[in-house]
Amino acid sequence: MKQAEVYMYNDFAGILTEDENGYTFAYDKQYLEKEDAEPISLTMPLTDKPNISNVLHPFFDGLIPEGWLLDIAEKNWKINNRDRMSLLLVCCKDCIGAVSIQPFKEYK
DSSP states (O other), rough: OEEEEEETTTEEEEEEETTTTTTEEEEEHHHSSTTTTTOTTTTTOOOOOEEEESOHHHHHTTTOOOOOHHHHHHHTTOOOOOOEEEEEHHHHHTOOOEEEEEETTTTO
């Protein structure tokens, strides 16, 4: 099982999990309670119900680089381009835009 913390404008927004059943994104309860909380994507509205998918959610998959930049990531970290969660974890810590992905920390 792999997990990632998802941040929106540096605010912890939720957890993305990959397991044998697919992918699950769940918003953090404290994030949902914020007055200024925004969804990380229009396709992933604010809800207390987890977003479940058999494949990596298109929004997250769209954060992963393509082309020559993906080739560099695959060679430097020796990650198969089909391992989308690992690519997301190493390539999307400082994305352009409001959302960033960080490795999961147990203390949350």
